[in-house]
C-alpha cells in the first residue's frame with residue numbers, strides 16, 4: 385500500500401495553495417461581506433488549469449482525477465471557503481456529462497468551460513423536494529423535437545451566473561418505481577422562460593452565487609437529454625458518489641484552515657504570562673484537532689482514489705463526507721473558542737470560516753442522509 389502522492393500531485397496541490405494564498409487572502413473578507421462574485425479569480429484559475437480537474441484533456445480539461453480535484457479544492461477552502469465553493473461549482477454537474485453524455489454532447493459542452501465563460505450548475509432541489517430528490521416535480525414534457533420544462537428550483541449554485549444548467553426533471557410521472565420517473569436535461573440559461581433570482585442573506589460562502597430558478601415553458605431540444613429518459617434518479621445517485629468525495633475535500637480544507645489559525649493564535653496570544661499553547665490543555669486540544677483533520681483527509685483521499693480506479697465506493701464516500709464535514713464544523717468551533725472574543729469579530733478569518741462550515745453538513749446530502757446511505761449499505765434494505 386502506497387500513501388505517497390506522486391510528484392505531479394504534490395505540484396498540483398502546491399500550485400493550488402500558492403494560487404489561493406496569492407489571490408484570495410487580500411480580498412476574501414471583502415468578497416464575503418459584499419457578496420462579490422469572484423469573476424477575475426475564476427478567469428485566472430481556469431487559465432492555470434485549477435478548475436474541473438477531473439475533466440479529460442480531450443475535452444479541454446486538465447485531465448486529472450477526482451483525487452486531484454479534492455486536493456485542489458482542499459487547498460482553496462483552506463484559504464477561503466467562499467471563493468473555494470465558487471471555483472468548485474464552475475464545473476458542477478459535469479460529472480453527469482462525463483458518465484452519461486454522448487461523445488457529441490461532451491465535445492460541444494465541455495471545452496467552452498476552459499476556453500470561454502461557460503459556468504455549469506446542477507438544479508435538483510425544489511421547494512418541496514430537498515433530501516427527497518425523488519419528489520422533484522419540475523416537469524419536462526415532449527413536444528415535437530423539444531422538451532418543454534415548467535417548474536421551479538431553489539438554492540441552486542450558479543443559478544444567476546451560470547451559462548449551462550443540468551436540470552433534474554419529472555419526465556415519466558406514470559412510472560410506478562420512484563427510480564424511473566426523472567431525467568436530466570442540459571439547458572443553456574439564456575433560453576426563453578428561464579429566470580433566476582439571487583437568494584440573499586446567505587450565512588456563509590457569501591461570494592458564491594445561490595439562486596431560485598423558475599422555468600416557464602422553457603423549450604430544450606431532446607438531444608439535450610443526458611443519459612436515458614427515466615434513468616435520472618440512478619444517474620443522480622452515481623453523480624453524488626463522485627461529488628461527495630470532493631465536497632468532503634472542501635471540509636478537510638476548511639478544517640485545516642481553522643486549525644492553521646488556531647495554531648498561529650495559541651503561539652502568539654499570551655495569558656497568565658505564557659502563550660496559550662504552553663498550557664497542556666491547549667496542546668491536547670491542538671493534538672486532537674490535528675488527529676481528526678488527518679483522519680478525515682485519509683478517508684477523503686481514499687474515497688477519491690477509488691473513484692479514479694473506477695471503483696466508486698458509495699459507503700466509503702458517504703462516510704468520508706459525513707466524517708469530514710462533522711470534523712469541519714467541530715474544528716471551527718474549537719478554533720474560534722481558542723481565539724476567545726477576538727474570534728467573534730469579522731476582522732478575524734475564523735469568524736468567516738465559522739459561518740461557512742455549517743453548509744457542509746447540509747448540501748450534497750445532509751449528515752442524516754449520509755447516515756441513511758451508510759446504514760443501508762451495511763444492513764441492506766430491511767423493509
Ligand SMILES: Cc1cc2nc3c(=O)[nH]c(=O)nc-3n(C[C@H](O)[C@H](O)[C@H](O)COP(=O)(O)OP(=O)(O)OC[C@H]3O[C@@H](n4cnc5c(N)ncnc54)[C@H](O)[C@@H]3O)c2cc1C
Nearest residue numbers: 506507508509514515516539540541746747748750752753
Ligand atoms: C449554499 C447552498 C448551495 C446549494 N447548492 C445546490 C445546488 O447547486 N443544486 C441543488 O440542487 N441544491 C443545492 N442546494 C440545496 C441542498 O442540496 C439542500 O439544502 C439539501 O439537499 C437539503 O434539502 P433541504 O434543504 O430541502 O432540507 P430537507 O430535506 O427539508 O431536510 C431538513 C432536515 O430534515 C432531515 N431529513 C430529511 N429527510 C430525512 C429522513 N428521511 N430521515 C431523517 N432526517 C431527514 C435532513 O437531514 C435535515 O436535517 C444548496 C444549498 C445551499 C445551502
